[in-house]
Amino acid sequence: MSGTLWGISLGPGDPGLITRAAWEALQRRDTIWVYPARSGKTPSYAFDIVVRAGLAPPPEHTQLLFPMTHDGEKLARAWLRAAETVLPWLRAGRDVLFLVEGDASTYATFGHLARTVRALDDSIATPIIAGVNAFTAACAMADVPFAEQDDTVAIVPAAYGVSAVERLLPDFDTLVLMKVKPILDELIDWLERRALLDGSHFIERVGAPDERRYSGAEILQLRGTKVSYLSLLIVKHNHRIRGERIKGCLKKSSPLPIITETA
Numbered sequence: 001m002s003g004t005l006w007g008i009s010l011g012p013g014d015p016g017l018i019t020r021a022a023w024e025a026l027q028r029r030d031t032i033w034v035y036p037a038r039s040g041k042t043p044s045y046a047f048d049i050v051v052r053a054g055l056a057p058p059p060e061h062t063q064l065l066f067p068m069t070h071d072g073e074k075l076a077r078a079w080l081r082a083a084e085t086v087l088p089w090l091r092a093g094r095d096v097l098f099l100v101e102g103d104a105s106t107y108a109t110f111g112h113l114a115r116t117v118r119a120l121d122d123s124i125a126t127p128i129i130a131g132v133n134a135f136t137a138a139c140a141m142a143d144v145p146f147a148e149q150d151d152t153v154a155i156v157p158a159a160y161g162v163s164a165v166e167r168l169l170p171d172f173d174t175l176v177l178m179k180v181k182p183i184l185d186e187l188i189d190w191l192e193r194r195a196l197l198d199g200s201h202f203i204e205r206v207g208a209p210d211e212r213r214y215s216g217a218e219i220l221q222l223r224g225t226k227v228s229y230l231s232l233l234i235v236k237h238n239h240r241i242r243g244e245r246i247k248g249c250l251k252k253s254s255p256l257p258i259i260t261e262t263a
């Protein structure tokens with residue numbers, strides 16, 4: 001019987017955010033760990049999280065290389081190479097744990113790898129252990145709610161540019177801008193121009209020992225500086241004019257509860 005390819009979500013960097021289910025899976029000594037890295041020179045951030053958690057890898061573990069590129073052919077080649085690396089182990093009945101930074105179903109390489117493996121052998125199961133993603137952890141660290149009551153939220157990679165983000169603005173109370181590194185200066189100009197700095201938070205490598213956070217006007221300090229690929233922006237659109245709520249979960253007529261202090 002074939003082994004299972006597991007997507008193990010590790011949370012965004014703080015080992016305390018590894019779920020109990022992931023932790024239990026990582027205790028198994030009979031599995032093979034694989035983890036993504038951009039190149040042989042760049043250490044795997046996912047592997048670093050488990051090392052910082054004090055978890056010892058099983059005897060068999062290896063890095064899989066996935067280049068940072070939009071070139072579809074190069075990416076497909078990398079997914080195929082990775083799938084061909086894990087397939088013999090899976091066919092030999094071994095369980096393979098693919099370590100994922102954040103949540104394994106959120107902008108993660110795991111989905112591509114799982115699809116490629118299943119295309120080569122549809123008997124292989126590829127379940128995910130869900131985890132904490134970078135943007136909810138970032139909201140917690142920045143002490144800002146991700147969403148409240150009827151708030152609308154958009155989570156978008158900044159790759160589509162400032163004009164795409166601008167188009168979303170009228171409809172969303174919270175914008176989560178992922179992969180902001182390549183256009184950070186343009187985004188900062190836009191936040192300033194649209195008077196959005198007040199409700200904005202930049203968070204880099206949330207949960208890691210070298211985490212950095214900038215809120216409000218502090219974000220201006222980042223202009224022209226180099227930031228990590230692992231950084232994002234939370235933008236709260238505090239002055240958004242909302243449309244009428246047609247039907248919500250709250251009854252319009254219900255009075256607010258009166259809280260009285262008791263001795």
Ligand SMILES: C[S@@+](CC[C@H](N)C(=O)[O-])C[C@H]1O[C@@H](n2cnc3c(N)ncnc32)[C@H](O)[C@@H]1O
Pocket residue numbers: 012013101102103104106107108132133134135138177178179180203204205206207208229230231232
């Ligand atoms: C390929 S996505 C991975 C998302 C991840 N699977 C998750 O659930 O959050 C990479 C982008 O996620 C964001 N990101 C991931 N980890 C982060 C971290 N520790 N701190 C800040 N942003 C992070 C950044 O915007 C980065 O460019």
